Amino acid sequence: MAHLLDSLAAGKDIGHYGRLVFAMVARHFMSHDEVLEWMMKDRDADREKALLMLRQVESKDYNPPRRDKILAYQAQQEFPILPFPEDPDCGNLYRNLKFPQEIYEHIGDYQEAKMESEE
Numbered sequence: 102m103a104h105l106l107d108s109l110a111a112g113k114d115i116g117h118y119g120r121l122v123f124a125m126v127a128r129h130f131m132s133h134d135e136v137l138e139w140m141m142k143d144r145d146a147d148r149e150k151a152l153l154m155l156r157q158v159e160s161k162d163y164n165p166p167r168r169d170k171i172l173a174y175q176a177q178q179e180f181p182i183l184p185f186p187e188d189p190d191c192g193n194l195y196r197n198l199k200f201p202q203e204i205y206e207h208i209g210d211y212q213e214a215k216m217e218s219e220e
Contacts, residue, residue, distance in 0.1 A: 102126055102194070104184045106139070114145040118174035119182045124158045126165045126194060133159070168192040 105123045108115050115123065120140055127136045133155065140151035166174070168183075171192045175182045183192040 105182070108180070109139050109142040112142055112144050114180065115143055115182070116145075116178035116180040118178050119143075119180050120146055120151070120154055121158070122166060122171055122174060122182055124155050125163045128155070128158060129165070165194045168194070 102123075105115055105119060108119075109123070120143055124136060124140060127139065131139070137148070137151055137155055140146050140155065141148055143151075146154075168189075168191075171182055171194075172186060175186065185191040
């Protein structure tokens with residue numbers, strides 16, 4: 102996340118998926134307006150574009166992505182969401198950040214439902 106914050110602060114275009122990952126994570130640590138402000142620092146994201154994405158993330162209640170999902174997103178754009186993709190700890194959001202408890206509960210519920218559907 103520090104890499105995305107630094108890049109946004111510098112006004113870089115972090116790409117569609119970079120903004121998506123940022124929104125999916127940042128909304129748990131910042132207010133709606135703060136996340137929106139940060140997203141609009143991306144030179145390719147005006148208010149409307151940033152707001153549309155943030156509303157989608159909030160309405161669908163997206164969980165922060167796992168590292169493998171971030172790498173899949175990264176493969177679809179130029180901007181490196183993970184600055185050191187060869188480092189297995191880089192991009193492991195659940196190792197480096199403390200999310201609200203409901204995130205972990207939601208993930209657990211999903212895993213249980215997935216296991217039941219495979220039986």
